Amino acid sequence: MGETAFVIEPGRHDIVMIRHFAAPREAVFRAVTDPELVPRWWGPHSLATRVDRMEIRPGGHWRYVNIDAEGREYAFRGVYHDVVAPERYVRTWQYEGTPEDVALETVTLAEADDGGTRYVAQSVHQSVEARDAVVRADAARGGRESMDRLAELLAALP
Amino acid sequence: MGETAFVIEPGRHDIVMIRHFAAPREAVFRAVTDPELVPRWWGPHSLATRVDRMEIRPGGHWRYVNIDAEGREYAFRGVYHDVVAPERYVRTWQYEGTPEDVALETVTLAEADDGGTRYVAQSVHQSVEARDAVVRADAARGGRESMDRLAELLAALP
Numbered sequence: 001m002g003e004t005a006f007v008i009e010p011g012r013h014d015i016v017m018i019r020h021f022a023a024p025r026e027a028v029f030r031a032v033t034d035p036e037l038v039p040r041w042w043g044p045h046s047l048a049t050r051v052d053r054m055e056i057r058p059g060g061h062w063r064y065v066n067i068d069a070e071g072r073e074y075a076f077r078g079v080y081h082d083v084v085a086p087e088r089y090v091r092t093w094q095y096e097g098t099p100e101d102v103a104l105e106t107v108t109l110a111e112a113d114d115g116g117t118r119y120v121a122q123s124v125h126q127s128v129e130a131r132d133a134v135v136r137a138d139a140a141r142g143g144r145e146s147m148d149r150l151a152e153l154l155a156a157l158p
Numbered sequence: 159m160g161e162t163a164f165v166i167e168p169g170r171h172d173i174v175m176i177r178h179f180a181a182p183r184e185a186v187f188r189a190v191t192d193p194e195l196v197p198r199w200w201g202p203h204s205l206a207t208r209v210d211r212m213e214i215r216p217g218g219h220w221r222y223v224n225i226d227a228e229g230r231e232y233a234f235r236g237v238y239h240d241v242v243a244p245e246r247y248v249r250t251w252q253y254e255g256t257p258e259d260v261a262l263e264t265v266t267l268a269e270a271d272d273g274g275t276r277y278v279a280q281s282v283h284q285s286v287e288a289r290d291a292v293v294r295a296d297a298a299r300g301g302r303e304s305m306d307r308l309a310e311l312l313a314a315l316p
Contacts, residue, residue: 013171081250092239
């Protein structure tokens with residue numbers, strides 16, 4: 001299993017998550033933009049994921065719901081600014097429990113020399129304080145588990 | 159004429175622009191969200207503005223075009239994440255000449271004690287470098303002129 005790296009510098013607005021996948025870029029792009037595949041990798045192991053809405057086009061809405069063992073729901077939503085297959089999408093991002101904080105997420109997929117894919121997800125928040133609150137909520141653990149699950153899914157896809 | 163203040167700190171991702179208007183919040187909200195009114199205040203004095211698209215709802219697109227005396231066009235576009243009348247909208251923002259840089263703009267209108275409105279526009283960019291490039295392009299001058307034009311428009315509205 002590969003490693004997920006984070007860049008979280010003090011006093012800045014953003015969180016960067018980087019992962020190498022042993023799969024071609026088209027396959028990674030499909031896995032991150034197909035509403036049927038997202039529930040198979042998005043979120044920590046302990047939570048189920050339901051995709052309520054995922055319109056992969058500029059102006060399209062997305063809404064994912066995490067569900068815990070007691071059935072409690074944690075919803076995330078936003079809109080797509082740009083979708084450039086198979087290399088990039090830019091979308092807004094909001095946890096519905098903290099509607100005052102919106103982030104801009106940019107996911108970039110680059111072809112690596114070994115035929116694999118370098119995945120970079122950057123979220124820039126409206127304030128350093130909001131960014132730090134997300135870091136304190138252990139977003140890195142959730143991100144790392146998502147990336148591990150995505151690697152497993154990519155290995156299993158035909 | 160009032161003053162427009164800016165908060166642009168070194169090493170950060172954002173630009174904040176603040177202005178007090180001697181008009182009620184509903185009037186300011188209308189002026190910044192009505193496609194018929196935007197060309198009357200948006201942009202510097204030296205450029206005309208055309209609104210190609212402005213769908214004031216989550217997922218709605220917007221596109222404004224600045225036109226100089228020689229007819230050259232400079233276009234800006236994005237999508238709305240949230241629109242909460244009369245207090246706030248959040249939208250993405252991109253100059254089409256630099257498609258690699260997207261920003262998240264939050265405009266907040268608060269009722270001031272004197273019956274006027276405190277307008278705060280924050281743009282957070284994907285990188286400090288992109289933010290600094292916008293600052294170097296003299297965005298503050300354009301913002302200040304827009305705010306002065308908006309104050310004049312508000313004084314003239316019935």
